[in-house]
Amino acid sequence: MTALSELLTHETIALDEEADDWQDAIRLAGRLLESAGVAAPAYTQAMVDSVHQNGPYIVLAPGFAFPHARPSEAVHRTGMSWVRLKSPVEFGSRANDPVTLVVALAATDSSTHQQAMASLATVLTDTSLRESLDEATSAAEVHAILRGDASTVTAAPAEAVAPADDAGRTRPEGGGRTRDHILTVCGNGLGTSLFLKNTLEQVLDRWGWGGLITVEATDTVSARGKAKDADLILTSGEIARALGDVGVPLVVIENFTSQREIDAALRASYDI
Structure with a gap:
């Protein structure tokens, strides 16, 4: 596993950049990956194309894409870029526009960056750290904050009281006992779905259900085949519309970093 501070380097961090629109914002992040030798221009175009195809599902939380x-083959090695915009831009997300922070990921596979993804999700749910990052005046300062995340990030405050036990856990829509399996889904299965998976697992751990329910991050194509073995699917509104009817409940999450929203969704889905 690779740490966040290893994937985000000084040369892939840019602050107070101007972007004309969401495509320009993504291209700013992509050019940083290109300049660092992480990816080729074709990958930047692929990131733009993904939003054209799937909608603004990459806007995971207020102000964050x-x-x-x-x-x-356009990805030479796994890496990330960090672009803080001088002026916010609209991506078309009803819940989370406008965007001021764009963090791009280029990955060679679906596994090596999972630790970094978990760290990034933790950073963005820590109010004081997010404020520090928003106020940072240099790439070195941003990197220093991120480099210390593993030891200095404070746990997000508990937003929910755990259920007393799992005795009443039933499958959504009254279908008997649970299959104890949840899918988190995005267009590519390696970015936003991992973000959502991380937050969901934090909620399950708070409940003491971490060992009782497995969470799998996957893409839209694979999700259709895997849905039959899941209790429900958590995803964005755009991806939910793309999936259509897959035979299990689709739960739309607007803020992928919000434990409170996911907690409420789980309670409703499992009739707790």
Whole structure:
């Protein structure tokens, strides 16, 4: 596993950049990956194309977009870029526009960056750290904050009281006992779905259900085949519309970093 501070370097961090629109914002992040030798221009175009195809599902939380595309020959090594915009731009997300922070991911596979993804999700849910990052005046300062995340990030405050036990856990829509399996889904299966998976697992751990329910991050194509073995699917509104009826409940999450929203969704889905 690779740490966040290893994937985000000084040369892939840019602050107070101007972007004309969401495509320009993604291209700013992509050019940083290109300049660092992480990816080729074709990958930047793939990130833009992904939003054209799937909608603004990459806007995961208020003010935050996470562009990425599938692994390909255009990715030379796994890396990330961080662009703080001087002026916010609209991506078309009803819940989370406008965007001021764009963090792009280029990955060679679906596994090596999972630790970094978990760290990034933790950073963005820590109010004081997010404020520090928003106020940072240099790439070195941003990197220093990120470099210390593993030891200095404070746990997000508990937003929910755990259920007393799992005795009443039933499958959504009254279908008997649970299959104890949840899918988190995005267009590519390696970016936003991992973000959502991380937050969901934090909620399950708070409940003491971490060992009782497995969470799998996947893409839209694979999700259709895997849905039959899941209790439900958590995803964005755009991806939910693309999936259509897959035979299990689709739960739309607007803020992928919000434990409170996911907690409420789980309670409703499992009739707790």
